Amino acid sequence: MSVGGDKLNWSLSRTLVIASNTFREAVRMKLFLGMTGLAICALASSFLFREFNFGSSELKFIADFGFGGMTVFGSALAIIVTAQLLLGEIEHRTAMTLLAKPVYRSEFVLGKFLGVWVTVACFIGMLTLCLVLALWMRESSIRLDYPEEIEQGQSLVHYGGILWFSLAQVFRIGILCALVTLFSTYATSSIFAMVMGVLVWIVGQLQHVATEAGGVVENLVLKTIYSVMGYALPNFHLFDVGEGLAMGEALPISLVGKLLIYGVLYSVFYLAVATASFNRREL
Amino acid sequence: MNSSYSILPYALLLALLLGWALSSLDRSITDQLGQRSGVQSLKDVESQFGQGLTVAVLGGYRSIAANLIWLSKNQEWEERDVAGTLGKIALATSIDPRPEMFWLNGARILANDMPTWVVGLENAEQLEITDEGRAIARQYAERALAFLEESREYQSGNPRMHIESGMIYWKKLDDVESAAASFKAAIDTGGAPYFAYRLYGELLIELGLKHEALRLLQSHYETLPDDFLEAMKPVVGDRIRLLKRELNIAD
Numbered sequence: 001m002s003v004g005g006d007k008l009n010w011s012l013s014r015t016l017v018i019a020s021n022t023f024r025e026a027v028r029m030k031l032f033l034g035m036t037g038l039a040i041c042a043l044a045s046s047f048l049f050r051e052f053n054f055g056s057s058e059l060k061f062i063a064d065f066g067f068g069g070m071t072v073f074g075s076a077l078a079i080i081v082t083a084q085l086l087l088g089e090i091e092h093r094t095a096m097t098l099l100a101k102p103v104y105r106s107e108f109v110l111g112k113f114l115g116v117w118v119t120v121a122c123f124i125g126m127l128t129l130c131l132v133l134a135l136w137m138r139e140s141s142i143r144l145d146y147p148e149e150i151e152q153g154q155s156l157v158h159y160g161g162i163l164w165f166s167l168a169q170v171f172r173i174g175i176l177c178a179l180v181t182l183f184s185t186y187a188t189s190s191i192f193a194m195v196m197g198v199l200v201w202i203v204g205q206l207q208h209v210a211t212e213a214g215g216v217v218e219n220l221v222l223k224t225i226y227s228v229m230g231y232a233l234p235n236f237h238l239f240d241v242g243e244g245l246a247m248g249e250a251l252p253i254s255l256v257g258k259l260l261i262y263g264v265l266y267s268v269f270y271l272a273v274a275t276a277s278f279n280r281r282e283l
Numbered sequence: 284m285n286s287s288y289s290i291l292p293y294a295l296l297l298a299l300l301l302g303w304a305l306s307s308l309d310r311s312i313t314d315q316l317g318q319r320s321g322v323q324s325l326k327d328v329e330s331q332f333g334q335g336l337t338v339a340v341l342g343g344y345r346s347i348a349a350n351l352i353w354l355s356k357n358q359e360w361e362e363r364d365v366a367g368t369l370g371k372i373a374l375a376t377s378i379d380p381r382p383e384m385f386w387l388n389g390a391r392i393l394a395n396d397m398p399t400w401v402v403g404l405e406n407a408e409q410l411e412i413t414d415e416g417r418a419i420a421r422q423y424a425e426r427a428l429a430f431l432e433e434s435r436e437y438q439s440g441n442p443r444m445h446i447e448s449g450m451i452y453w454k455k456l457d458d459v460e461s462a463a464a465s466f467k468a469a470i471d472t473g474g475a476p477y478f479a480y481r482l483y484g485e486l487l488i489e490l491g492l493k494h495e496a497l498r499l500l501q502s503h504y505e506t507l508p509d510d511f512l513e514a515m516k517p518v519v520g521d522r523i524r525l526l527k528r529e530l531n532i533a534d
Binding site: 042046049061063064065066067068069070071072182186208211228230231232233234235238241252254255258259261262265266269273276277280 | 288301306309311344
């Protein structure tokens with residue numbers, strides 16, 4: 001791209017300006033506020049439902065609610081907000097106004113991705129805070145009710161584990177946002193991008209079964225289908241690290257590092273393809 | 284300008300290459316988390332896809348969904364609706380197979396309650412007296428055992444499943460040998476409650492393996508705490524002395 005005869009350099013600051021505008025726009029969306037409220041109410045309802053818990057300790061039950069909110073609501077928010085903000089700009093022609101200025105399309109795509117990713121990361125952060133608060137309140141209440149049963153200084157909840165889980169979800173959401181960004185760069189409607197995002201979310205959650213099935217079945221056609229599914233999509237199941245984290249199971253640092261590398265590589269790949277796709281798109 | 288769709292075939296190829304390149308990292312993370320889904324046959328694929336779908340859609344909320352379904356099962360249980368109760372038990376365990384309570388109580392409903400529902404409460408003694416009644420009791424006991432067998436995939440390392448199987452074999456099917464094998468499996472799994480050892484000892488005695496029962500109870504006695512009522516150390520001690528007397532072994 002040339003401006004006044006000089007080649008325009010790719011600029012991170014322009015990308016960050018787009019990202020910050022996207023973030024401001026996203027947090028003002030009614031959807032974001034509604035989802036946040038809904039997730040917090042769902043978490044609060046775990047206190048009401050604890051009488052109906054049969055399978056695990058009360059604190060784990062509350063933790064499950066919080067983890068459920070992060071995965072379910074976080075994923076839904078990532079898909080909808082990404083599709084709406086990116087495709088919305090294209091549908092309303094505001095993208096043309098922006099791209100008429102000296103802005104690379106890759107800066108636009110990356111800026112949009114970063115803005116949405118930070119928005120959903122903030123959502124997960126808020127939910128994490130609420131979950132930690134809820135668990136701390138209940139743990140304190142249990143200590144007051146049963147002082148002899150619990151040793152002094154013994155913690156019933158592993159709060160660090162909750163933070164690790166939240167971090168894993170941020171990595172997962174990054175991949176999901178990058179995928180929906182890719183779909184949005186060639187989709188003609190936001191519904192298509194959202195539906196594709198939901199399908200990939202579900203199929204990505206089943207990817208590990210397809211990978212193992214590809215090694216077991218003998219039928220060549222099925223083997224090929226399972227193998228393609230296994231290799232073509234990221235494995236979202238890797239980020240389901242939550243089963244026992246709140247109750248003290250350790251998550252090694254090396255594992256967090258591996259999840260980070262996995263998340264970054266897939267996100268960078270999908271963003272690169274999204275950029276290439278958007279460069280070819282007629283607005 | 285070319286259409287965006289023209290790069291999709293190349294993108295798919297690159298995605299496959301990336302997936303292949305990251306497959307070792309994927310395997311490394313899966314092994315570290317112990318997340319292998321245990322697919323060994325085409326039949327497993329179907330059940331694992333179902334589980335994966337549940338986790339994908341419900342996430343952490345699956346526990347409350349399963350718990351509410353379990354609660355609602357009580358309606359069918361009160362009405363003695365065999366099909367309805369079975370359906371809700373199957374649904375609860377498929378949505379969330381983690382709680383042991385679903386499996387244990389489901390097996391107990393199958394083995395103890397359902398035969399009575401089939402013959403009617405007023406004819407309950409037929410389950411032990413008539414051939415037809417015994418056949419019904421056996422049928423549901425075997426269904427309970429098959430149900431507990433399904434739990435192994437999700438409850439491996441839980442001795443209580445083996446204990447429950449052992450009780451069904453012993454009390455419902457009069458199969459002392461299989462009951463003893465189940466209790467042994469519970470003890471070998473680790474973390475078995477104290478009574479599992481005592482009952483296994485009794486089963487060995489019923490099978491005529493008194494020496495083996497004595498060895499088991501003696502080694503178990505050494506591990507028992509003195510001040511814990513549930514351990515019933517004096518009771519185990521008395522049983523050992525009785526066995527020694529029967530076997531003419533000096534104290």
